[in-house]
Structure formats: C-alpha cells, structure tokens
Amino acid sequence: MKRKLTCIECPIGCQLEIDVEGGHIISLTGNKCEKGPAYARQEIAAPMRVLSSTVLARGLELKMVPVRTSRPIPKAKLLEAMTEIKKIRLDRPVKVGDIIAKAFLGLDADLIASREVSRA
C-alpha cells in the first residue's frame, strides 16, 4: 500500500513516499538523508515523540520549570504523560539534564529538566 509521510526529524521536512506491505516498508523515496527511512519505519510501527512541558516549582526562582522526555515516547502516551507531569511539584534546584522522574511512566525514558533553576 502506498503512503505519504512527512519526515519530522529536521526542519527540511522531506515528503516521503513509501510502499508498505504486511507492516514492512518495501520501497521509500523522497528522503534527503538516512534518517528518513529510520523515521518511516518507526512511524509505521509505533509513532514516537519527544514530549516537552513545564512542571510547577515550589520555593525556586521560577514558577514553572521546563522539562522534556530524554528520548521519544509513544505518541499514544502523550496525554497520559501530561497527567503525570501535572502532579509533579519540583522543590529542589536543578541543572539542565537533571532527572526529574526516572523511567517516566515505566518507559525507557526519563523526564529531565531543560532549564537550570536555583532556590528563590
């Protein structure tokens, strides 16, 4: 079955034309680099996205601290992940990359801080 996909790995956004049979890609055109086919394979199997959001801080210099998942998580889990993120209260200073929730949602990804924040 022929399908069109937009590669989202970089701002170029190549329009990929793929032919899928039995869950496998048998042909792919339109990619300008090798990331395209890898993206298409993943997108057909299970779409994955990096989630970024903010957590509420307590006693820190910022009210909201930006966070993201350390790697892409299943797209189907994004809203569930948001529910968890809203429960978090961060009360310790963090540096960029510090883990806020390890194995977030039991996944193979951590929730990490994306901005440094010290005490108020």
Add this chain to the structure above:
Amino acid sequence: MTRDSRLVTRDLVIVGGGPAGMAAAVAAHEAGVNDILLLERDQYLGGILNQCIHPGFGLQRFKANLTGPEYADRFIKKIEEIRDIEVSLRSFVVSLTKDKIITYLKPGKLEEIKAKALIMATGCRERTREMIHTAGTRPAGIYTAGLAQKMINIEGLLPGLEIVVIGSGDIGLIMARRLTLEGAKVKAVIELQKESRGLVRNVVLCLTDFSIPLYLHHRVARIYGRDRVEKVLVENLETHETFELACDTVLVSAGLIPENELLEMAGVSDVSKITSPDIFVCGNSYKIYDLADSVTRDSEKTGQAAAEYLRRS
C-alpha cells in the same frame, strides 16, 4: 567639558541577551575584544528561547535536538566562563544617540555609557490583531501567540479553554499543540494563504498528531463577544461560504517584525542600510529568522565584524 568626555566608554556594548546577543558577544571575544558589556532587560539571559520549551533547536549547530532553554543554556554557560564579558541583567536600554551614548535603567538607577562599537540584538515583536484588521468587538480573550506562550510556559497560566488560532506560523502551530496538551480544546487553525506558513514538520507534530483542523485559504471575518470572546465567523476565501466556531480565546499568529525602536531614535530608518561603521545589528532585530541556529551563525559573524572594526580603529 562635553557630555561625551565625562562618560565611561566601553569597547563593545551589546543590547539584548538572546541567542543573537550571546553569540555576538562570544564571537567578538574570541576575535580579541576584551571589554564587552552585554545589556539585557530581563532577569535572565536567553531571550525568547526561555519560553520556547519545545524541541527543534540546535540540529544544525549542535547536531542535537534541544529545547529553547537547553539551547540557551549552552551559550549562557559559555558567557559565564568569559570574564571579559560583563553581563548586566535587568538593564533596560531606553535611549540611544547617534554617538552611541546608551541610557539604561537598572532597578533604582539610570546609567549612561558610551560605546566604541555597538551591536543591537533586541529581537522582534509580534504583529497584533490591529495589524491584521479583523472586524468585530474588542472583547477579552484575544492574545498574540507569543504572549500566550509566555503565559503558559513562564507564568503557568492557561489563556483559555476553547481556542481558535488565526495564522499558521510556527508559533501558532506550536501553541495549538501546547494548549491541547494542557487540556484546552483547539477548534481550528485558520490560514489566509493556500499553504501553511509554518514548517511542515510543525504541521505534522502540532496539528495532525492531535487531529486539529487546519483551514487553508480561509479567514476569520469577525470576532464576536461582549466581555469575553464567544465565537468567530470563518470565511472560505474561494467559495465565500461562512461558518461559526464557538470559542473563548483567539490567538493571533500573524508574524513577527524586527524591533528597532532604539535605532530609530538614533536616526537609523533602515537596518539594512546602516552607514556608520561602528553600529551593527543582528538576530531578529536585523531580519526575522525561522531558526535559532541561523541566528547564532550570522550573529557570530556580526561579533567578528565588530571586533574587526575595533582592531582597525
């Protein structure tokens, strides 16, 4: 004695501590300038990057997919290491003269200094609803997309629950996703042109992923509401058919314009035609960039050019 000669003179003064100002500062230092003053009105360096919490930064520059604050952090750390760069935060430049006399407000005081070379990196502002001429009343609940971004990501406030986004620029697309993730219902994104103005990847990641409708070649003909927005009237520009969308909030993502008020004060009317060899402009205040990576690249060249000027003078 003239007013000039009493003033402290700094070799290089940079106004604006976003990615443009930071890159220019680091590059000028690397090119030999050892007296740099970086003025930023905010409490932090980073500029607009601090509210751009989504990934998509640094793919060219660092071969990594970073969020805005992470991208900024790399430059902030670098600047903190360089003693020749003096960072002055909460320093709001309020006037600039032809002779590069800079007046800025710090909490509780007014400072005045003179620069041998000056780099303006003051970023941009957003086009507002007034600039796009939408008919109707003037109820509460109409925000520019960038302001909504700041409300959610910095202040932790949700601007509304049922949203219509006017304009499909990247910031509008990114806000459509952000609001959806925060629990709001984004009814539609309305775009005048026949194509989305934002990057295709943002259309996929921000709209398709969340089944948010994008109406191309449509316009919001009217905004209704007494105290608060109640609905909008959307018109198909091909058939002229119309339909209504109930909403409590309208976000306007109608593009950005370089911020150059200070240079205008100093008599510069067009930043692409500056004749003084000692005044430079970079980043979004020079022209509107899509990617922070390109801002960094070009602003480094500006920093080097300023260093070159100082070396020769």
